[in-house]
Amino acid sequence: MKGQDVILGVLLEAPMSGYDIKHYFEKHFPDMFVASFGTIYPTLNRMEKEGLIEKEIVLQEGKPNKNIYHITEIGKEAFHAYIQSPIEPKTIKYDFMMRLVFGRYVSQQQLLEWLKQELHQLKEDLVKLRSQDEDPCDCYCDCQKLALRFGIAIQQAGVTELENIIDEFENFGQKETAF
Amino acid sequence: MKGQDVILGVLLEAPMSGYDIKHYFEKHFPDMFVASFGTIYPTLNRMEKEGLIEKEIVLQEGKPNKNIYHITEIGKEAFHAYIQSPIEPKTIKYDFMMRLVFGRYVSQQQLLEWLKQELHQLKEDLVKLRSQDEDPCDCYCDCQKLALRFGIAIQQAGVTELENIIDEFENFGQKETAF
């Protein structure tokens, strides 16, 4: 799964600009895929050259022009090649987890700060996912609801466990260093 | 967090070869960090040149020689620079989740297969984590136990939710297409 595959997937739903695509990613695929403009724009240009997508320049007043891309037949074929390929194993780079593993090399205060920081982040993400789940504007198909539900379950578990860990830490852990 | 930082972290615990480091990663950091030999060996060579680590060649009989690396003072400083830098946001590339989102473009059979496949994978990973948690040979510090506990909680939630989803799918979902 690379940028191209995900871009084709969203263009299958509706024609969009690179700018739109990035915001679509951020809204609908948090914790699934990240892409910066530096990836999206060059990828779109390459895809257009290869005939996977076609550009339509939309003139706007007071705003820069938009390049609206729509998927071609060749693009649809490329998407189906992806969707029928074997699922790639997930890859995670979870710095917070690494910090935990290396926790013995920092102070208890530092560790607690990290825990609280991560909890804050997880909670924020969870709120986003839930609001998306309840939003009737995004007319999700059942599959998208499934993905959302799966994501929420995992996120919720992370929040709960972190809360427990922080609780224990504040009630027992800190004392060990304090005395 | 890049390869170098994690390598320094494990060398802080014990001197190791590149081969050992990879296996250490796989055992202790599943779902946190992945690195292939193609990353590890060149990184180790670069780090040696920069004076972060030092090599000791251990001759072995019947086996190839080993390059055992140990961390230097400069290496320890580099590790502390990492551990005191702000935590990087986690990055995930979760193909399975993407497939779910794009699920409407495939058959119900395909979707169910994906769900079962992912459940199998998650369960396998969970078993690994649990066996590590119970293994007294790896004398973990409290922080490592915390990391493990956090990882297990998330993994367990994924397994449970997927099982529910598959259950519902087999009892209701399939009928819609079958009749």
Add this chain to the structure above:
DNA sequence: AACCACATGTAAGCAGTTACATGATTTT
């Protein structure tokens, strides 16, 4: 006979990031 574990390494390539450049409009 084939394959896996042990052990290290190189070369080519790729996907993606960061930082920069441009520039109007709207909000704080």
Add this chain to the structure above:
DNA sequence: AAAATCATGTAACTGCTTACATGTGGTT
């Protein structure tokens, strides 16, 4: 006056992957 939103793009770089090369000894 400053910052954010809208909108696209390039150039330099980096971190990593894939595939290959090499070779012994033990297992199936």
